[in-house]
Amino acid sequence: MTILVGYATAHGSTRSIAERIGAVLAEHGIGADVRPMDEVKDAAGYEGFVLGSAVHSHAWLAEAGDFVAGQHGVLAGRPVWLFSVGMPAALRGPWRGFGPKEETVLADQLHARVDAREHRLFSGVFQREHVSFAGHLVCRALGVRYGDYRNWAEIEAWASTVADELSPSGSTPLARPAV
Numbered sequence: 565m566t567i568l569v570g571y572a573t574a575h576g577s578t579r580s581i582a583e584r585i586g587a588v589l590a591e592h593g594i595g596a597d598v599r600p601m602d603e604v605k606d607a608a609g610y611e612g613f614v615l616g617s618a619v620h621s622h623a624w625l626a627e628a629g630d631f632v633a634g635q636h637g638v639l640a641g642r643p644v645w646l647f648s649v650g651m652p653a654a655l656r657g658p659w660r661g662f663g664p665k666e667e668t669v670l671a672d673q674l675h676a677r678v679d680a681r682e683h684r685l686f687s688g689v690f691q692r693e694h695v696s697f698a699g700h701l702v703c704r705a706l707g708v709r710y711g712d713y714r715n716w717a718e719i720e721a722w723a724s725t726v727a728d729e730l731s732p733s734g735s736t737p738l739a740r741p742a743v
């Protein structure tokens with residue numbers, strides 16, 4: 565069984581999270597091919613998908629959206645999990661509530677495009693040099709603190725639940741890959 569852990573990243577933290585998810589799947593005996601979604605040659609060759617993108621302006625990056633749209637027929641018949649990488653943990657004070665709202669906004673967008681088992685919003689790495697001066701001012705107004713907010717325990721726990729569902733004793737009937 566080979567699962568695609570596909571990702572789209574601007575500054576690398578989504579790639580690192582995809583690699584950790586792939587490593588957890590491998591620890592459970594599941595073949596995981598971790599690669600950028602825009603480099604996938606034959607999506608039909610995978611039996612399941614874990615797809616994740618960095619979030620910019622409350623949406624997935626264009627190449628991730630293009631993959632989901634372009635492979636709609638393939639994804640429709642196979643188990644799919646989605647994750648987004650944003651910055652909910654970087655927010656302070658009254659803005660903390662933004663995280664759950666962002667997760668709902670993203671889940672609504674994504675579930676309209678692909679029938680996924682689950683969607684998770686993780687926090688990634690957000691640094692001053694990632695944004696313009698104007699963006700920095702907006703971040704200051706929102707109480708953003710730059711930093712590395714990847715929560716590896718949370719990511720690994722989620723990946724383990726995906727692996728449990730994919731494992732032969734789990735509940736997921738896997739589609740046959742196209743020959």
Ligand SMILES: Cc1cc2nc3c(=O)[nH]c(=O)nc-3n(C[C@H](O)[C@H](O)[C@H](O)COP(=O)(O)O)c2cc1C
Pocket residue numbers: 572573574575576577578579618619620621622623649650651652666687688689690691694695
């Ligand atoms: C231009 C820009 C826009 C962003 N917009 C959002 C957003 O709307 N929501 C959010 O949660 N995070 C947002 N972020 C934070 C990134 O999603 C976060 O830093 C993530 O870790 C980036 O992943 P990457 O390192 O794979 O590019 C934004 C970051 C940048 C640079």
